[in-house]
Amino acid sequence: xxxxxxxxxxxxxxxxxSMSETRLIQSIQEWLGNVCxxxxxxxxxxxxxxxxxxxxxxxLTTVDGVAWGEHFDTSVTPGLAGRKLMARNLSDIASMxxxxxxxxxxxxxxxxxxxxxxxxxxxxxxxxxxxFEVQVVGGDVARAPEGVFIADLCLQGMSDRPLxxxxxxxxxxxxxxxxxxxxxxxxHTAFIPRIAEGLWLNEQKWAKSMMDISxxxxxxxxxxxxxxxxxxxxxxxxxxxxELSKESGKDPWEHALCDGEDYELVFATDREIDESKFxxxxxxxFETPITRIAQVxxxxxxxxxxxxxxxxxxxxxxKRGYEHF
Amino acid sequence: xxxxxxxxxxxxxxxxxSMSETRLIQSIQEWLGNVCxxxxxxxxxxxxxxxxxxxxxxxLTTVDGVAWGEHFDTSVTPGLAGRKLMARNLSDIASMxxxxxxxxxxxxxxxxxxxxxxxxxxxxxxxxxxxFEVQVVGGDVARAPEGVFIADLCLQGMSDRPLxxxxxxxxxxxxxxxxxxxxxxxxHTAFIPRIAEGLWLNEQKWAKSMMDISxxxxxxxxxxxxxxxxxxxxxxxxxxxxELSKESGKDPWEHALCDGEDYELVFATDREIDESKFxxxxxxxFETPITRIAQVxxxxxxxxxxxxxxxxxxxxxxKRGYEHF
Numbered sequence: 001x002x003x004x005x006x007x008x009x010x011x012x013x014x015x016x017x018s019m020s021e022t023r024l025i026q027s028i029q030e031w032l033g034n035v036c037x038x039x040x041x042x043x044x045x046x047x048x049x050x051x052x053x054x055x056x057x058x059x060l061t062t063v064d065g066v067a068w069g070e071h072f073d074t075s076v077t078p079g080l081a082g083r084k085l086m087a088r089n090l091s092d093i094a095s096m097x098x099x100x101x102x103x104x105x106x107x108x109x110x111x112x113x114x115x116x117x118x119x120x121x122x123x124x125x126x127x128x129x130x131x132f133e134v135q136v137v138g139g140d141v142a143r144a145p146e147g148v149f150i151a152d153l154c155l156q157g158m159s160d161r162p163l164x165x166x167x168x169x170x171x172x173x174x175x176x177x178x179x180x181x182x183x184x185x186x187x188h189t190a191f192i193p194r195i196a197e198g199l200w201l202n203e204q205k206w207a208k209s210m211m212d213i214s215x216x217x218x219x220x221x222x223x224x225x226x227x228x229x230x231x232x233x234x235x236x237x238x239x240x241x242x243e244l245s246k247e248s249g250k251d252p253w254e255h256a257l258c259d260g261e262d263y264e265l266v267f268a269t270d271r272e273i274d275e276s277k278f279x280x281x282x283x284x285x286f287e288t289p290i291t292r293i294a295q296v297x298x299x300x301x302x303x304x305x306x307x308x309x310x311x312x313x314x315x316x317x318x319k320r321g322y323e324h325f
Numbered sequence: 326x327x328x329x330x331x332x333x334x335x336x337x338x339x340x341x342x343s344m345s346e347t348r349l350i351q352s353i354q355e356w357l358g359n360v361c362x363x364x365x366x367x368x369x370x371x372x373x374x375x376x377x378x379x380x381x382x383x384x385l386t387t388v389d390g391v392a393w394g395e396h397f398d399t400s401v402t403p404g405l406a407g408r409k410l411m412a413r414n415l416s417d418i419a420s421m422x423x424x425x426x427x428x429x430x431x432x433x434x435x436x437x438x439x440x441x442x443x444x445x446x447x448x449x450x451x452x453x454x455x456x457f458e459v460q461v462v463g464g465d466v467a468r469a470p471e472g473v474f475i476a477d478l479c480l481q482g483m484s485d486r487p488l489x490x491x492x493x494x495x496x497x498x499x500x501x502x503x504x505x506x507x508x509x510x511x512x513h514t515a516f517i518p519r520i521a522e523g524l525w526l527n528e529q530k531w532a533k534s535m536m537d538i539s540x541x542x543x544x545x546x547x548x549x550x551x552x553x554x555x556x557x558x559x560x561x562x563x564x565x566x567x568e569l570s571k572e573s574g575k576d577p578w579e580h581a582l583c584d585g586e587d588y589e590l591v592f593a594t595d596r597e598i599d600e601s602k603f604x605x606x607x608x609x610x611f612e613t614p615i616t617r618i619a620q621v622x623x624x625x626x627x628x629x630x631x632x633x634x635x636x637x638x639x640x641x642x643x644k645r646g647y648e649h650f
Contacts, residue, residue, distance in 0.1 A: 005399045007446075007474045009439040016443065017436040024466060027440070031447035035454040036461050048462035050427060052377060052384070059377070059384070063429045063465050063479055070468055074330045102375060104388045106477045108433075111342040114334040115352070118341065121332075122356035129360040136361050137373035140388050140477075141349060143395055149332045150469065152431045154388055154479035 040164045046095040046211055049162045060157040062092035068149035072189065078117045080189040082124025082151075088214070089155035090132055090193035091263040095212035096164070097202025098157035100195065102135045106152040108144035121151075132195055163202050163267075166226040167209040171271035174230060174294040178264040180217060181241025181255035188261040197288055198265055206278055210267035217266065218257040218317065221294075222304040224266060229300030232317075233308050236291040253307065257317065268296065365489045371420040371536055374487045385482040387417035393474035397514065403442045405514040407449025407476075413539070414480035415457055415518035416588040420537035421489070422527025423482035425520065427460045431477040433469035446476075457520055488527050488592075491551040492534040496596035499555060499619040503589040505542060506566025506580035513586040522613055523590055531603055535592035542591065543582040543642065546619075547629040549591060554625030557642075558633050561616040578632065582642065593621065 009015055016024055029036050029043050036042045040049040047060035065085065066072060072081040086103070093100045105125065109118075129136055134155070144150060177194050194212070201207035213220050221230060241255040248255070269278065275292065282290055297306070305317040334340055341349055354361050354368050361367045365374040372385035390410065391397060397406040411428070418425045430450065434443075454461055459480070469475060502519050519537070526532035538545050546555060566580040573580070594603065600617065607615055622631070630642040 005402055005442075007393055007403070007439060007442045008435060008437045008472070009442075010437060012437075014439050014441065015436060016434060016438050016440060018440070021466060027444070028447055028464070028466070031444050032451045032454075032461050035451045035459065042460065042462050043464060048427070048429065050462065052382075057377075059481075061427070061429055061463060061479075061481070063431045063463065063477070065431055065433070065465065065467060065477075067433060067467065067469060068332055069470065077330055078332070102373070102386070104373065104386055104479060106388045106390055106431075106479075108390070108392060108475050109341060110333060111340060112333045112335060112337075113341050114332060114339050115341060115343070116339065117330075117332045117334075119352070119356050122353055126357045126360045129357075134360065135367065136357050137367045137375065138386060138388065139353070139368060140390065141346060141353070142390060142392065144392060144475065145394065145473065147333070148470065148473060150433050150475060152388070152390075152465075152477040152479075154386075154429060154431075154477075156384075156386070 040162065045165055046092040047098065047157065047162070058159050058162050060093055060096055060098045060159055060162060061154065062089055063152055063154040064088045064092060065150060065152040076189050078120035079124035082121035083128050084189045085151050085153050086125045086128040087191060087193050087263065089153050090195055091212045091214065093155060093157035094194045094198035095210055095265060096159060096162040097198045097207070097210060098159035098162060099199060100132050100134045100155055100157045102137045103129065103153050103155045104137060105139040107139070107141045108148060108150040109141065110144055110146045110148050112146065113149055132193065159202070161202065163207055163210045165209055165211050165224050168225045168228060168268045168296055170228060170296050170298055172208070172268045172296045173271070173275065173292050174221070174266065174268055174296065175290055175292050176213065176236060176264050176266045177288050177290055178262070179236040179238035179289060180213070180262050180264065181238050181252060181259050182244040183240065183259055183261040185240040185244060187240060191263045193263065194265045194288065197286060200285065201267060206269055206273065207267040208270050210265055213262045213264050213266050215260045216258045218305065221266060224268065225296055227299045229297045229304055229306060230294040231297055231306045231308050232294040234291060235293055236289060365487065370490055371417040372423065372482065372487070383484050383487050385418055385421055385423045385484055385487060386479065387414055388477055388479040389413045389417060390475060390477040401514050403445035404449035407446035408453050409514045410476050410478050411450045411453040412516060412518050412588065414478050415453070415520055416537045416539070418480060418482035419519045419523035420535055420590060421484060421487040422523045422532070422535060423484035423487060424524060425457055425459045425480055425482045427462045428454065428478050428480045429462060430464040432464070432466045433473060433475040434466065435469055435471045435473050437471065438474055457518065484527070486527065488532055488535045490534055490536050490549050493550045493553060493593045493621055495553060495621050495623055497533070497593045497621045498596070498600065498617050499591065499593055499621065500615055500617050501538065501561060501589050501591045502613050502615055503587070504561040504563035504614060505538070505587050505589065506563045506577060506584050507569040508565065508584055508586040510565040510569060512565060516588045518588065519590045519613065522611060525610065526592060531594055531598065532592040533595050535590055538587045538589050538591050540585045541583045543630065546591060549593065550621055552624045554622045554629055554631060555619040556622055556631045556633050557619040559616060560618055561614060
């Protein structure tokens with residue numbers, strides 16, 4: 001009896017390591033059955049959307065965490081680690097075009113966690129919370145084995161009209177904010193959640209579908225466009241992607257497509273919009289760069305992305321972004 | 326630089342092990358500063374309460390988790406481990422007299438977690454969710470070091486009038502549902518969240534203040550009554566408390582007062598109510614036992630509880646419940 005109750009097993013084919021994160025999440029949906037509603041009301045978008053009143057207000061809920069050794073290490077100050085915890089969740093609210101409101105924080109800590117470190121971690125949370133007008137309304141602290149520091153943050157936001165994924169059609173344009181790739185060189189903790197941009201894109205009805213890039217564009221973009229393929233003409237390569245490609249020997253495009261943790265917005269605009277008017281209005285309001293990276297093609301055969309690299313020609317892109325397991 | 330960024334330290338006096346959970350939570354409130362509102366809107370009650378509309382509806386938010394080795398082990402089936410995760414949070418909603426609505430689940434897992442174990446864990450969550458009409462609307466899965474399985478659940482509920490702690494006055498009566506002590510013998514995973522009882526006590530306005538007993542009555546009761554002391558006349562000792570006292574050699578009262586994880590409701594009724602009418606109505610609706618355990622005394626000098634044990638006389642009780650760190 002007791003052996004079968006252990007969560008762990010050394011036969012890889014029987015463990016979660018045998019499947020992709022996407023497949024694991026599908027399995028979880030199946031196991032939950034009736035109690036798991038269809039996206040966006042259930043699992044499958046950046047936030048869960050709930051109709052909470054008769055005033056067309058929607059509650060957005062998301063949860064994301066950081067773990068020592070996984071999302072930060074000794075190269076990251078405790079304040080930046082706390083900042084990252086809040087910022088990751090803010091990015092999920094931004095990607096639905098919502099306004100963040102309140103958070104609860106759950107900590108799992110070894111006994112040996114330093115108080116002064118923890119103070120700076122919370123100050124990092126608080127600083128970003130204040131900046132984005134979020135209140136931390138509750139939480140939990142619990143004991144974990146030696147060497148473990150894990151923090152979950154559950155963030156609630158509001159929206160009159162949450163922007164979902166998969167409202168995309170052939171001919172639509174795909175845009176990204178900021179620049180992509182090499183976030184490990186610093187941006188993974190220091191990125192600015194695109195709350196203002198997401199709200200504006202939603203309220204002005206420029207964007208018809210949106211998400212944030214957390215696992216790399218190569219993995220995330222197919223979630224935005226659903227059954228269609230995309231033809232990527234250009235990518236806003238970050239300085240970090242160029243820098244990293246010197247070390248890694250990889251094409252900077254690969255860094256921009258596959259490195260995780262950019263936390264930029266990727267969104268679709270309808271083929272009918274006036275793109276130059278859109279760009280002009282954007283530039284009047286935001287300093288954040290914006291790039292039209294791709295056009296949505298037809299329903300894809302077996303590939304998700306075509307890279308259109310000018311003189312280098314077209315290539316079908318098959319690599320994927322960051323896989324969690 | 327890198328050394329100072331490590332969360333861990335072997336000088337105990339500099340770590341979280343140097344303070345009680347209560348003091349640690351106070352520190353966290355201080356560190357959060359302005360972004361942490363006053364209870365019940367912020368940290369300090371079973372749930373955080375948010376006014377979300379103009380219709381006097383309040384959103385309740387709570388987060389609680391389970392960890393392998395801490396909240397369950399090989400003596401617990403995966404289904405019961407999942408059930409416990411949901412049930413702990415349901416108990417927090419019950420303790421505010423609210424109705425549970427929707428949950429998100431965050432998992433931190435070693436690669437070696439068995440799929441079949443995980444399936445049963447989620448089925449345990451789903452079964453209880455269905456029973457209490459909760460939807461699981463989202464979540465997150467992330468990698469953790471070998472040997473780690475940690476799950477957080479953030480639960481939202483609703484209430485027209487959330488029942489808070491600390492609305493208690495001298496002369497009020499204190500009641501508990503069910504029986505207390507020895508939950509480690511099984512109840513810690515199998516307890517029934519007192520949602521129906523909590524809702525009824527709130528809607529019928531019998532209870533003026535309520536919480537659940539998660540860390541043991543000795544630790545939790547002072548949070549309910551605030552500055553007053555209580556005189557405890559009787560305790561509903563569970564069979565498990567009596568059984569455990571044979572092994573431990575401790576007084577069964579000590580098990581009932583100090584063992585954690587009873588997840589019963591403890592609540593105060595006003596000194597003016599008709600207690601026999603209250604009991605009669607309760608028994609018409611619920612099979613759940615109920616016991617009037619104590620009366621609220623004056624503002625306490627330096628002790629929180631007096632035990633009034635008939636022939637054995639009165640004693641001041643100074644022991645505390647379960648401490649997390």
